[in-house]
Amino acid sequence: MLAKVKNTKGFSLIELLVVIVIIGILSTGAVTYFTSARSKARDAVRQATASQIGQVVMADVLEDGDFDELAATDLYDGTGPSGLLQTEFGEVPTDPADFRYILMGSDDSLDYAVFYWSESNEGPAYVGNSTIGATVFADTDFLTDANATAPDAIAGYSIFVLDPSASTVVEAA
Secondary structure (H helix, E strand, C coil), X not given: CCCCCCCCCCCCHHHHHHHHHHHHHHHHHHHHHHHHHHHHHHXXXXXXXXXXXXXXXXXXXXXXXXXXXXXXXXHCCCCCCCCHHHHHHCCCCCCCCCCCEEEEEECCCCCEEEEEEECCCCEEEEEECHHHHCCCCCCHHHHCCXXXXXXXXXXXXXXXXXXXXXXXXXXXX
16 A cells, blocks of 8 residues: 655745744844934935035135124025035035034134034034034024024124025024
């Protein structure tokens, strides 16, 4: 008599479920990693742009004297290629999420800072001088909220708001 041969080809349902669960766990980790990498890349763009803004403005300030003599129209006049930012960037520097940049310079020294919003730190960050960088605005939502009002002027500092969504540069009053 012939012996019955059991068909052992293929996988059992349990084996397939285990493989699906393992793939799900691995893909969750990969998605989290890539999401974090994208926000860090946008922050790197913001930091580079803020640094470039600072360098362009400092070159002019070193040539002319101090921040006290700098006006918003010197940075961006909205009509032609005459503003500092227009000559360097062609327009108000953009941000990956249309957040604002704030340039803050001391009226009696060459200290400056350019503030920007950091997604990975979920808060404001800056490039420039650490003394000014420690001076943080009370309302940090201003960097991200297009409807927020401009920050108040701080005695001894010139403050300029670069708003890419409105293509304007405004001096804080």
